[in-house]
Amino acid sequence: MRSRLFLWVPLALFAFFAGVAGYMLTQEKDEFVESAMIGQPLPDFALAPAYGGLPGTSKADFTGGKPRLLNIWASWCLPCIAEAPQLEALKAQGVEIVGIAIRDRPEAVAGFLARHGNPYARIGSDPISEVQLAVGSSGVPETFVIDAQGVIRYQHIGDIRPEHVPVLLAELEKAR
Amino acid sequence: MIRAAIALLLTLCALPALAQDSMPPAPFAYNQLDDPRLEAEATALMHTLRCLKCQSQSIADSDAPMAGDMRHQVRSRILAGESPDEIRRWLIARYGDYVSYEPEVSATTWPLFAGPLLLLLVVAGVLLRRLGKRRNDGGEAA
Numbered sequence: 001m002r003s004r005l006f007l008w009v010p011l012a013l014f015a016f017f018a019g020v021a022g023y024m025l026t027q028e029k030d031e032f033v034e035s036a037m038i039g040q041p042l043p044d045f046a047l048a049p050a051y052g053g054l055p056g057t058s059k060a061d062f063t064g065g066k067p068r069l070l071n072i073w074a075s076w077c078l079p080c081i082a083e084a085p086q087l088e089a090l091k092a093q094g095v096e097i098v099g100i101a102i103r104d105r106p107e108a109v110a111g112f113l114a115r116h117g118n119p120y121a122r123i124g125s126d127p128i129s130e131v132q133l134a135v136g137s138s139g140v141p142e143t144f145v146i147d148a149q150g151v152i153r154y155q156h157i158g159d160i161r162p163e164h165v166p167v168l169l170a171e172l173e174k175a176r
Numbered sequence: 177m178i179r180a181a182i183a184l185l186l187t188l189c190a191l192p193a194l195a196q197d198s199m200p201p202a203p204f205a206y207n208q209l210d211d212p213r214l215e216a217e218a219t220a221l222m223h224t225l226r227c228l229k230c231q232s233q234s235i236a237d238s239d240a241p242m243a244g245d246m247r248h249q250v251r252s253r254i255l256a257g258e259s260p261d262e263i264r265r266w267l268i269a270r271y272g273d274y275v276s277y278e279p280e281v282s283a284t285t286w287p288l289f290a291g292p293l294l295l296l297l298v299v300a301g302v303l304l305r306r307l308g309k310r311r312n313d314g315g316e317a318a
Binding site: 033034037103105129130134138139 | 199202203205228229231241242245246248249267268269270271272274275
């Protein structure tokens with residue numbers, strides 16, 4: 001009798017794995033690579049201005065006073081256009097947003113800002129993704145909450161949609 | 177003469193295609209290091225790092241701009257005297273195990289390594305018992 005039951009074990013195992021596979025197929029695929037730098041201080045960096053209109057940025061811009069947003073974007077990035085109104089909304093709430101433009105040209109940056117608005121206090125140019133790699137960002141756009149001590153507190157991957165604005169505001173408040 | 181002029185005209189027509197990829201790649205994205213020993217070290221390391229944009233390729237295989245920027249990091253750091261292991265750890269500190277294209281034993285991946293070993297042990301146990309039994313049976317029969 002015991003050995004008869006034992007015969008069902010392989011089938012049960014197979015059914016279990018088939019079930020897991022079937023379940024995973026219905027789950028949304030998460031391709032985001034999260035930064036492992038949450039809770040770590042920003043690495044040292046200094047970037048030249050991305051265009052003539054605003055100063056560049058360095059680590060020093062993130063220490064003192066209040067938490068800030070570090071927005072990693074590019075003029076060639078389509079979701080960055082979609083998130084532009086949300087960045088404006090955050091700026092209207094008094095949030096200081098520092099931009100880092102990835103692999104971008106000054107005239108392209110100026111054109112993007114003229115078309116989609118300019119919520120930035122500073123924009124540094126990162127032509128070889130150096131700072132992007134140093135903070136553990138794997139694409140554009142990504143937005144980091146940096147507290148007043150220059151420590152990375154939160155990462156938002158992808159474009160900021162209207163529903164993410166309160167989340168970011170709450171994270172900024174938490175980082176205060 | 178006319179042929180040459182047409183060829184020139186067609187070449188000029190193709191220029192916008194070049195302009196589309198407007199930024200030049202990072203210096204060491206597609207250029208090897210001069211020292212063959214260092215370049216070999218860098219290449220070996222690049223084969224063990226995952227491209228973050230094209231997640232089923234190593235940065236050595238990928239043509240994504242971000243993979244180029246990662247190759248630049250690897251080569252320039254090797255040139256600056258960092259060891260491949262230091263660079264690996266630098267990237268893993270930023271992206272977690274994910275960036276490693278060579279399996280690492282860690283808090284989350286150890287079952288992958290322990291599982292097969294455990295299975296082998298179970299199989300060995302079962303085999304020993306069965307074979308042991310048969311030998312005993314054989315002994316009795318003889």
